[in-house]
Amino acid sequence: SGTTNGTVHKELEKAGLLNKTKISEGGRKLRKNWNQSWVVLVGNSLVFFKDPKSQTPSSWKPGNSRPESSVDLRGAQLEFADCLSSKKNVFKLRTVTGNEFLLQSETDSLVREWYNTIQGVIDRLALQ
Numbered sequence: 001s002g003t004t005n006g007t008v009h010k011e012l013e014k015a016g017l018l019n020k021t022k023i024s025e026g027g028r029k030l031r032k033n034w035n036q037s038w039v040v041l042v043g044n045s046l047v048f049f050k051d052p053k054s055q056t057p058s059s060w061k062p063g064n065s066r067p068e069s070s071v072d073l074r075g076a077q078l079e080f081a082d083c084l085s086s087k088k089n090v091f092k093l094r095t096v097t098g099n100e101f102l103l104q105s106e107t108d109s110l111v112r113e114w115y116n117t118i119q120g121v122i123d124r125l126a127l128q
């Protein structure tokens, strides 16, 4: 993040479409409900938007659209989790608060990029 005139500008790291389902809330298991989500990695957060059609990287601005939910990546854990789904290219994101999400795409390279970029942010936060 950079600061100009007292305003913090969070860095947009990555944005795109992924299939997403939440599988735990505070350690409590949830029933899967896979949906396509517009996912934005900005600052220390992974932000999910419900309506992918109305979102593009160029149209995304803070405060421009209402996120469905947001995940604090500090202390979060990532792991590939093809064993948790019949889908391929699945990884699990677990937050410190015990929320767990599965993220997936049919495109292998895209999923690897997301995994590596999110892991990079988690690693950076661990050093701060």
Ligand code: I3S
Pocket: 031, 032, 033, 034, 084, 085, 086, 087
């Ligand atoms: O791991 P699960 O519970 O077998 O996941 C599947 C189910 O949640 C299923 O929903 P219903 O049980 O409500 O019909 C979903 O439609 C599937 O997509 C889930 O499995 P995958 O393998 O797609 O993660």
